[in-house]
Amino acid sequence: MTDYLITNSAALLGGVEDASVPGSYNPVFASHALRFEAEQAASLSLPGVNDIWIRADCYYDDFNRTTSGDGFFASVGLPTVDIARIDLNNGAMTFDYANLSNSVPNLTGAPVTGFPDATLFTFDIHIETGAAVAGNVDDYRVTAYVDLSQVGQVLGKADKVNGEGAVRFDFGGTNFLDGNGRFFLSNVLVSDQDTRGRRFRILRPTGPGALATAVGGHAELGDGDPATFAYARTVGDAVTSILTPGATPPGTIGRVILASHARNASANPNPGQVINRLRIGGTNHDAAGQAPAGASLEALTSEWAVNPDTGLPWTWADLAGLEIGFAGGS
Structure with missing residues (x-):
């Protein structure tokens, strides 16, 4: 899916x-x-x-x-x-x-x-x-x-x-x-799968995380403004942000999806990929790198069906200790 x-x-x-x-x-x-x-x-x-x-x-x-x-x-x-x-x-x-x-x-x-x-x-x-x-x-x-x-x-x-x-x-x-x-x-x-009955909650970055070598941070990543952004200048540059999950909604968490809305700032970007990253208890959990197709914003999504730190199904309490972000990849 x-x-x-x-x-x-x-x-x-x-x-x-x-x-x-x-x-x-x-x-x-x-x-x-x-x-x-x-x-x-x-x-x-x-x-x-x-x-x-x-x-x-x-x-x-x-x-x-x-x-x-x-x-x-x-x-x-x-x-x-x-x-x-x-x-x-x-x-x-x-x-x-x-x-x-x-x-x-x-x-x-x-x-x-x-x-x-x-x-x-x-x-x-x-x-x-x-x-x-x-x-x-x-x-x-x-x-x-x-x-x-x-x-x-x-x-x-x-x-x-x-x-x-x-x-x-x-x-x-x-x-x-x-x-x-x-x-x-x-x-x-x-x-590409049936959307009927699917429910989800979108959580935006609300504060600085442990990683801040990329330019920009939670304020740029979470404001919904296409004119503000964070970017990596070299492979390995990264930024993470904390979340504020709020009250527990009904139901269980089927998966966590991280979407980085990204674009290329030049014809030959370096680094050329965005690596979506979860950080839990000081450990980075990286998705496969993805490359934006061009100069228009697009969603680069990665998903985790279970908590990668424990291998167990996600709980709402897990999100309170989760950092989200990205790193520049080659």
């Missing part, structure tokens, strides 16, 4: 980090939501695989259900065609889709119900493309779920699919909120 993105950061998704609107996020699992104004979109870059899942906690002020306008608030993009989007027309929602050689959804699909106004809900969407869907490289299927219940699905075929995987998903669009409404996202996950 690969989790391509786990985030609640404005640095990656845009918007404004906002904890001021009650009910716009789940405080058990998040410290804030990302606020987007009307007509804004939060666009996710997807890895282009043929089977991908997306989940997010969502809160929409007021869907445009009463006017005669025509807008949309969720769309799926492949390299040369937008195959599907959830459309609003005369107050009704439909799952519109593309066929033949069209580049955008041109057919009105079945009605979609179940998206609430001014109520926090979990939105999962499953995007499948290519021959595995129904035997043809131009096939696709997109299925949407609200609070684990299926609310809509499109199954179609379009010439421009050509076996490609989805590379973009947009939350938001045009004319989908009444008046000056806003929408909020939190705890966004992109994975």
